[in-house]
Amino acid sequence: MFCEQIGDPSASIPLAQLIKTASLAEANASEEDKIKAMMTQSCHEYDPINYMKKPLGPPPLSHTCFHCGGLGHYKKNCPENRDKNFESVPRIKKSTGIPMSFMMEVKDPSTKGAMLTNSGKYAIPTINAEAYSRGKKEKPPFLPEEPSSSSSDDSIPEELLCPICKDIMTDAVLIPCCGNSYCDECIRTALLESEEHTCPTCHQTDVSPDALIANKFLRQ
Incomplete structure (x- = not known):
């Protein structure tokens, strides 16, 4: 192919070879092929085939297992996985990103929607507390539905x-x-x-x- 290009100066580089060319400005090809090659080169590193799977090493001694609550091992290596009757320890979410002015402190960590704050106390978002306190409203059967209004909608989208x-x-x-x-x-x-x-x-x-x-x- 290289000999043919030397013999024929007008011969253009194929697109497959143009994609691998470092300097597209000096390449002997049409502007349309150069644009295609440039777009392919710019997106090459974002192709999923170039994603590298980072191997997981041993966890730190302070790592908490999400299955049994023990320290120093991942959930997939938990020794309690062999026991089918073992119940996982409920996970407590952290209140990261929620201002404390939007939170209401609770004493019982098992309260529905409870989160762990930076101070080590448990709190629940105020909007959740209001929704949980109202509960679900049951309507008697075979009654005409009341006209809905935006102010009476208590459910969370x-x-x-x-x-x-x-x-x-x-x-x-x-x-x-x-x-x-x-x-x-x-x-x-x-x-x-x-x-x-x-x-x-x-x-x-x-x-x-x-x-x-x-x-x-x-x-x-």
Whole structure:
């Protein structure tokens, strides 16, 4: 091919070879092929085939297992996995990103929606406390429905709930593979706990936690 180009100066470089050319400006090719080659080169490093799966080393001694609550091992290596009757220790979420003015302190950590604050106390978002206190309103059967009004809607919109913890999203982030939103802590933990960094919704593998995008609309 090189000899043919020397013999025929007008011969242009094929697109497959042009993509591997370092200096596109001096290459003998059409402007359209140069643009295609430039776009391919600029996107090459973002191709999923170039993602490197970081091997997980041994956890630090202070790491808490999300299954048994013990220290020094991951959930997949938990010794309690052999016991099918073992009940996982309930996880307490942290109130990261929620101002304390929006929180209400509670004494019992088992309270629905309770979170651990930076001061070591337990609190629940005020909006959650109001929703839990009202509860579900049951209507007698076979009665005409009352006209709905925006002020009487007490339910939390489904798009504000995290698909993993089923609670209001904290530090909402988007996952690039399927575009769903989760709590930042929930989706990072789910990706790191899975052996192949698998998305819990679309089940795509090799999804890097660093690829998560902040969902500013949901956060506001």
